[in-house]
Amino acid sequence: MQRKGKKWLAVLFTAAVSLTVVFLTGEKEIKAAGETASFGSESYEWVQGEESPIGVYVSSDNPVYFAEMTVVYDPEMLQYSSGAGLEAEGRVRVETGGGGNTEVSQMLYFIPLRSGRTEITIESVTVQYESGETASAAAASVPVTVALAEGCALNALAIDGEPLKEFRPDTFSYTLDVGADTERITVTGTPEADTTTVSVSDTELALGSNTIQITTTNEEGSQALYTLTVNRAEPAKSPPEQKMAEEEKGTASKAEVIQEKDIESGTAAEKMILFILLALFFILVVLLLILIHILRKKRRYRYRAVNKRQHHKKMQDLQQKVTENLQEQQEEHIEIDVQHVTMEFKREKDEATSIKELLIRTIKKQRSYEMFKALDDVSFTVHKGEVVGIIGTNGSGKSTLLKIISGVLAPTKGKAVVDRSKIQLLTLGTGFDFELTGRENVYLNGAIIGYTKEFIDEKYEEIVKFAELEGFMEEKVRNYSSGMVSRLGFAIATIRDTPEILILDEVLSVGDMFFQKKSTARIKEMMNGGSTVLIVSHSTSVIKSNCTKAVWIEKGKLRAVGEPEMVCEAYQKM
Numbered sequence: 001m002q003r004k005g006k007k008w009l010a011v012l013f014t015a016a017v018s019l020t021v022v023f024l025t026g027e028k029e030i031k032a033a034g035e036t037a038s039f040g041s042e043s044y045e046w047v048q049g050e051e052s053p054i055g056v057y058v059s060s061d062n063p064v065y066f067a068e069m070t071v072v073y074d075p076e077m078l079q080y081s082s083g084a085g086l087e088a089e090g091r092v093r094v095e096t097g098g099g100g101n102t103e104v105s106q107m108l109y110f111i112p113l114r115s116g117r118t119e120i121t122i123e124s125v126t127v128q129y130e131s132g133e134t135a136s137a138a139a140a141s142v143p144v145t146v147a148l149a150e151g152c153a154l155n156a157l158a159i160d161g162e163p164l165k166e167f168r169p170d171t172f173s174y175t176l177d178v179g180a181d182t183e184r185i186t187v188t189g190t191p192e193a194d195t196t197t198v199s200v201s202d203t204e205l206a207l208g209s210n211t212i213q214i215t216t217t218n219e220e221g222s223q224a225l226y227t228l229t230v231n232r233a234e235p236a237k238s239p240p241e242q243k244m245a246e247e248e249k250g251t252a253s254k255a256e257v258i259q260e261k262d263i264e265s266g267t268a269a270e271k272m273i274l275f276i277l278l279a280l281f282f283i284l285v286v287l288l289l290i291l292i293h294i295l296r297k298k299r300r301y302r303y304r305a306v307n308k309r310q311h312h313k314k315m316q317d318l319q320q321k322v323t324e325n326l327q328e329q330q331e332e333h334i335e336i337d338v339q340h341v342t343m344e345f346k347r348e349k350d351e352a353t354s355i356k357e358l359l360i361r362t363i364k365k366q367r368s369y370e371m372f373k374a375l376d377d378v379s380f381t382v383h384k385g386e387v388v389g390i391i392g393t394n395g396s397g398k399s400t401l402l403k404i405i406s407g408v409l410a411p412t413k414g415k416a417v418v419d420r421s422k423i424q425l426l427t428l429g430t431g432f433d434f435e436l437t438g439r440e441n442v443y444l445n446g447a448i449i450g451y452t453k454e455f456i457d458e459k460y461e462e463i464v465k466f467a468e469l470e471g472f473m474e475e476k477v478r479n480y481s482s483g484m485v486s487r488l489g490f491a492i493a494t495i496r497d498t499p500e501i502l503i504l505d506e507v508l509s510v511g512d513m514f515f516q517k518k519s520t521a522r523i524k525e526m527m528n529g530g531s532t533v534l535i536v537s538h539s540t541s542v543i544k545s546n547c548t549k550a551v552w553i554e555k556g557k558l559r560a561v562g563e564p565e566m567v568c569e570a571y572q573k574m
């Protein structure tokens, strides 16, 4: 007994020590004193089928460097549309840079599937400060009311022909109490429009609570669900009834006694006949009860099977409509369409090894050329909002492809269909004059990208701060390190508001580790703003962690298009 007590003490002591160690060595987290998760409004009123926005916010007491949120919703009620990454059905993952602000926000879009009430919850929030410390905020929820789509409402609901008085078209659940002897009820609904179909799922009542669902479907396939709960009372015997039953029982036993006496006085044959008759009667009653039970069960099964078939067909139709809609939307939202693009360059056959040899060949007219295909019949499409990574070995044609998409080069064959006014191309290391100062290069490089002088004046301090070049702007760029030039180039190129199409040629590996984190966060911010993004990178980890699709080009030919993990694995195997 004493030994057992000691064992328990040892277990408790070990647990306390482990907890203390975990507490002391665990990740340093600031308590959520000043962090608050919230929404743009205290409640939302949406209409079924209409894409609707909702703003999620995190406020902090400290400047935020990066924020992550998990937003949870009911997929039966809402369909997630866009704004951030879908982690799983019903869960959206928001990852956004804070840019040193104390408030971080993100717009999300949903399509309400059916009318009624639901709620959207910010389940978890993690905020990272510039110092690397993290903090979290408490969960927050907001109520969302979805109004009926046009043509889905019921004007009236009647039970056994009697209109339900308190019925309102925009209230979706009712409760009705009926007596124990009400075995069936007939529910009828009057739809808003002639084209609306109304289905009543069940009318046979069991004792206790029964749920009857009435579904309305408009011409477009939008649905509203009205739920009727019918409470059928349990049969209860009143005291006088019970007395009567007891009296009846008493009379019956008396009769039995008399009958017994009669039977005793009768002959053995009579006794036997009476016994057989009673047994037959008993068997007949049992058989009758079994038959009634089987018939009722069969009818119930048939009824359920019909209902199930109807429901299944409706769901199939709905699914087909959703798939068709999705296909239509995808076709509509093609942002970049690369169609059979071929790019040929003229190249010298045998390159001269010295200037002297080149001169002699030129004079003797011995220089000969051949045509070389940098891109050979490349086709793929990019949809609005996709983040597409382009990989391939050196000289495979990636930069040539970007130049054709952004309009810098015209292809020899085929075409790239895209609205070029939407494109922002970020290529580092171009557009700098190394004999000019940092300040002069901000204006020169900005002008090449297409910024006005007023815009650069307004953003100048922000560019210098982001590039971390305070105190170096009056120096000539000749004296800058390559990291300083790259930081300045990145800061100039990304200071503009998020463009609709963003093309990044090897810009995600600029500067030191800290600056790389900062620049990746800024690019993610631009991606989350809904831009369509093309990234050229030699790093498969950059492609895998940032892209929704990957395109692999090798020696000018398209080798694979698809899911980044799969395409990068094939590329790495090669």
Ligand SMILES: Nc1ncnc2c1ncn2[C@@H]1O[C@H](COP(=O)(O)OP(=O)(O)OP(=O)(O)O)[C@@H](O)[C@H]1O
Pocket (backbone or CB within 6 Å): 345, 346, 347, 374, 392, 393, 394, 395, 396, 397, 398, 399, 400, 401
């Ligand atoms: N203007 C040009 N004239 C002749 N050949 C060219 C020209 N531009 C590109 N090339 C050639 O086309 C091929 C593809 O070049 P490109 O720069 O598109 O490849 P890349 O995949 O971007 O390479 P890297 O990863 O090294 O940047 C290369 O062999 C290159 O030498």
